[in-house]
Amino acid sequence: MADDSDPEDKTEDPTPRRIEKAIEQGNVPNSPEINTFFILAAFTMALLMASGMIAKDLVASLRGFLMNASAVPADPAAYSEMGLRTLIICAQALCIPVGLVLVAGLAAGLIQHPFVFSTEALGPKWDRVSPMAGVKRVFGMEALFQFVKGLAKLGMVGVVAGTILWGERDRMEVFARLDPSAVLAAILTLALKMMAGMLAVFIAIALGDAVYQRFRWRQRLRMSKEEMKQEHKESEGSPEVKGRMKQIRAQRVKKRMMAAVPTATVIVTNPTHYAVALRYEAGMTAPVCVAKGVDSLALKIRAVAKEHDVPILENPPLARALHATVEIDAEIPAEHYRAVAEVIGYVMRLRRRAA
CATH class of the missing domain: 3.40.1690.10 (secretion proteins EscU)
Structure with a gap:
């Protein structure tokens, strides 16, 4: 939807036809922070629901390798078979978390906008390789906003993570003296607390970024008065064509x-x-x-x-x-x-x- 019009001339809100055309071309509002929030939420859910089951399955599957490590033949074929079996076991254990993350990523996109299939984005766009366009992307207002947003996000996540870790400092000192199974349970609890805190931060960031991205999207679709006239002419037909059609209809009525x-x-x-x-x-x-x-x-x-x-x-x-x-x-x-x-x-x- 890029054009050569001066942004200062685009003072009119986009028409429904302009918005519909942009969506058909794959130009839709999209907030990466909502995607991040959904992926983090899915990962947290996987830790909460499937971590115990995954750990038990891994222990049961790998116990035979660990107990009989000395009996493994010392030849490349045996090592290859053992490595392949280990990969299959790990893939089976990770299929639930990875599946949840994939579903969350798709859901994040569908919540923001309906499914759109367009090859427009795959075509070459010369403004992407333009030096001036590159300078505007690096030093423009959008780049400044993203930089400030990144600093704010990093600071908020750091404060939340630091606060949680500081509150758990006494328990973390005794991790080294605990049994390995107890250490894993304690680390899982601490990780869930950390993820819950980050989710609380990211939900606020995601909502704010979603509002901003939709505002910027509509702002990019704004039209100049000349574009409004051109669209009206295309949708309603030019006066010359309408006059000619009216003349043809009058001639037909007269003949009849x-x-x-x-x-x-x-x-x-x-x-x-x-x-x-x-x-x-x-x-x-x-x-x-x-x-x-x-x-x-x-x-x-x-x-x-x-x-x-x-x-x-x-x-x-x-x-x-x-x-x-x-x-x-x-x-x-x-x-x-x-x-x-x-x-x-x-x-x-x-x-x-x-x-």
Whole structure:
């Protein structure tokens, strides 16, 4: 979504179409701190729920190696087999923590934005290799914010970790004198305390960074007035195209009206400015307007009517009223029934006399 516009000219909020287009191209708000928080939470959950089971499985699986280490044949094939079995045992033990971390990473992305598949980010972008763009990234406001955020995060995590370790200093002094199994349990408890403290810090950092990243994302999508006009033109169509389409539709309507004039029952005129062609047949609920026009189009309707012997009656008030209230191929309004009935009745009487 990069462009050459001056950022100072982008004073307008992004339109829904601009936002939708950015998401389609993979440009979505993303906070790395939320990803970090979810991964830490998953790792803490793995320690809390699966650490005991994992330790027991590792001890049970590796006990045979440790108890029979002297019986292992001293040849490369035996060493390779033993190494492969050890890797399989470790992989089985770590599959739960690693799976939780992977699921947490996916959940962090889905919480921030819906799943988006786009190859736009894989394409070459010359602004990434531009020296000026690189200088702006290193010394710009965004780089300054990230630097300050990193210092703040490091300081907060250091304070929390130091506070927890200082409170456990008496217990840590006796770790060296404890049984190995007891040391592992004590270290696990201390690690869980540390992780809980860091999670408390990271949840505040993640929420603040998520708000900031969404704000910066919308700010990057801001538009200039010229871009707003261009988007409106693309969505609504240029005035030239709309005018041409309107002209084509008018020509089609005119052609269809001229073809329908010979089927009319009567032409009501005023006498040269307005012309309305009405058609009525037995069984119809009301007469229908098949053509209408003013000035030159009215004269054209009169000429076609004369060519096909369609009766033409002058009734200025009725002609003006019908032209203003009835549409093409629509029945006349009820308020004009009586006047139109008199006109059509007159035409019918003329036809009977002629017959």
